[in-house]
Amino acid sequence: MIDETDTRLLAALQKNAHLTAQQLGDILNLSPSQAGRRRQRLEAEGFVQAYIARLDPAHLGLHVQGFVQVHLGTHGADQSRSFARLVNTRPEITSAWTMTGDADYLLRVYCADLPALNALIHDVLLAHPAVARVHSQIVMDQLKQDGPLPT
Numbered sequence: 688m689i690d691e692t693d694t695r696l697l698a699a700l701q702k703n704a705h706l707t708a709q710q711l712g713d714i715l716n717l718s719p720s721q722a723g724r725r726r727q728r729l730e731a732e733g734f735v736q737a738y739i740a741r742l743d744p745a746h747l748g749l750h751v752q753g754f755v756q757v758h759l760g761t762h763g764a765d766q767s768r769s770f771a772r773l774v775n776t777r778p779e780i781t782s783a784w785t786m787t788g789d790a791d792y793l794l795r796v797y798c799a800d801l802p803a804l805n806a807l808i809h810d811v812l813l814a815h816p817a818v819a820r821v822h823s824q825i826v827m828d829q830l831k832q833d834g835p836l837p838t
């Protein structure tokens with residue numbers, strides 16, 4: 688169980704993971720040691736999974752963001768495991784979900800340009816023996832960055 692103070696602490700960390708115990712204490716009206724202990728407890732209990740840096744794709748030369756729906760032609764445990772292994776080997780695929788509805792998987796991809804996206808789709812995804820078809824959508828503009836979870 689977490690209380691309101693824990694919720695506020697988690698919200699603050701989602702905005703700035705670099706907050707010191709002193710800064711957290713100031714935000715939460717706690718001493719730095721109390722804030723630090725709460726943070727450590729929430730980390731130990733798995734509420735905080737990782738601290739990461741959010742990089743700017745454009746600065747890295749990744750100018751195309753897209754979503755790719757993947758439809759398998761054959762369904763089974765072996766095909767699913769094989770496709771999951773493929774997904775995990777490709778750095779361009781930054782997120783992957785299994786889905787309800789028409790598509791079996793939804794992939795979020797970042798590529799340098801359209802030829803790179805084309806190569807990913809044709810040479811990698813469609814080349815997989817279980818994949819029947821894909822449907823891609825290119826992001827024109829991202830209106831809201833991946834935001835913090837509601838707390």
